Amino acid sequence: MTKDTNKKELSLEQGEELLRALKTRFEKNMHRHEGIEWADVQAKLETNIEKLWSLNEMERTGGEPDVVGHDKSEDEYIFYDCSAESPKGRRSVCYDREGLESRKKHKPENNAIDMAGAMGIELLTEEQYRALQKLENVDMKTSSWVQTPSDIRELGGALFCDFRYGHVFVYHNSASSYYGARGFRGSLRV
Structure with a gap:
């Protein structure tokens, strides 16, 4: 039997292991999701197999996803990558395909x-990035690409953020640039 690599679901063991890791992180970081009960989050996750797969991809690449909110109108829990630094498994990448293809030499992989699309997640917006920084300071040594407005992107630029000197900074670079200390953080609604 051949394995379907496009199948976005986890084995029972993988799912149980991920749920244990998510529950442990949830319980250790209650400041990220005050008033939210783990049992409610878990019930949602267990009925959204493809979203559980996406969370596993966030976890596998070093994002340490955790619940940061609940959209009551849509009844969706919001997960962000909460790792202290930009996820290790998502660094050294250009902003988008156009930026990657425009590089003549030394193209990243x-x-x-x-990557975010393949994982079923979205890059954080600048607003989401700032909201995460209000929960706790991240990217004190690294930086993360954020969603870039189309007018900036059309001119060849892309935005990234980090936290230095007690402040969130938003910078620009060409979309084709990449650095060992720059990756991206994602969000997922379940």
């Missing part, structure tokens, strides 16, 4: 937009 991938780009943030395509």
